[in-house]
Amino acid sequence: MFTGLIEEKGVIRSIRRQGDAVDLIVEAETIFSDLKIGDSIAVNGVCLTATEVKKPRFTAKAVEETVTRTALRDLRSGSKVNLERALRLTDRLGGHLVSGHVDTVSKLLSTQIRPESRLLVFQLDRKWTRYLIEKGSVAVNGVSLTISALTSETFTVSIIPETWRSTALNALQTGKYANIEVDMIGKYIERLLQFNKNQFSQIKTSGISVETLQSLGY
Template sequence: MFTGLVEGQGEILRIEKKRDNALLSIRPGFLWEEKKVGESISVNGVCLTAAVWIGDSFSVDISEETLTRSNLGGLKVGDQVNLERALHLSDRLGGHWVTGHIDGTGRILKKELQESFFSLKISFSKSLRPFIVEKGSIAVDGVSLTVNQVGEKDFNLTIIPHTAAQTTLTRKNIGEAVNLETDLIGKYVYQFLSRKGEDKSMPESKVNERFLREHGFL
């Protein structure tokens, strides 16, 4: 589990592509005090396992599913990626719950610098529309951000100067793919309400779509 508060960036040192999977070697660009084999690391928002540590770099295995669903398959040697170590239970939750299980990718449609802030417009697939809400949370390449406005096919958000310096987002070009993970709680609520309408054996609950809208959850 992660928070979407990226700790820093890492450089892709090696890419070994196989028939239906790949191996990446990454060197963090910041101090990494504890190096543990088997630890979970968010790489551009994707939860991966550190299989090997050699010196100051680690390697991760990437499955076919992850290559298909995320933007990791398009990385090149020398590219920078966002990194975050897994959350400790004693840590402050400064962002929002981020699992590292990517829902899909979007593309940067527009990027504007407004004084020291960046404004981004990002596309998304139709299947993600129910889970992207105005003023809700979304993880973009592993970065916890707030949706300013949402349309039927795209949404807008603002990147503050600290986030611009700490992450790769503002260095992305128009048309580049970014990983999207929508809010975990919203997905469970949506599934619960959808199944409730189909399964007549489920007990009646006061928590319904009308209740959620009245209390600002939808």
């Protein structure tokens, strides 16, 4: 579990294919204070496992499916990436709950420069925009951001100068894709509502009525 508060920017130094998996060799600094083999680490919002740790570099392994279904497929040697170690129970939750399981990718349509912020507009399928709300949270390449505007097929996030400076979002170009993870709470609520609806349908088709339940003492 993560918070979407990026600890540092790393740099991809090489990418190695190992059978049906891909090893990302990442150069970093800050995260080595307690990073060890087997730890989970979010790389551009994708939860990966550290398989080798030799400061100033670590290796994170991703299966082929993860690479092809996320924006990790666009990474090259020299690409900057957002890094975050897994949340500890004693940490402050300054962002929002982020699982590191990317839902989809989204194309950056435009970047608008404002006096105190930058507005990034992303294209997103309606399948996923239904989980977004204005002033709600969304993880973009692992960064917890607040949604400032929303349509059925786009969403806009406002990025303050500090976030722009300290994350790899400033390297994302118009027309390129970013990893998107919608707020998991909305997905849980939808699932529960679907489950309750299915239960109700089963009761109706079974022939059990309110009168039947009352006659049985319920």
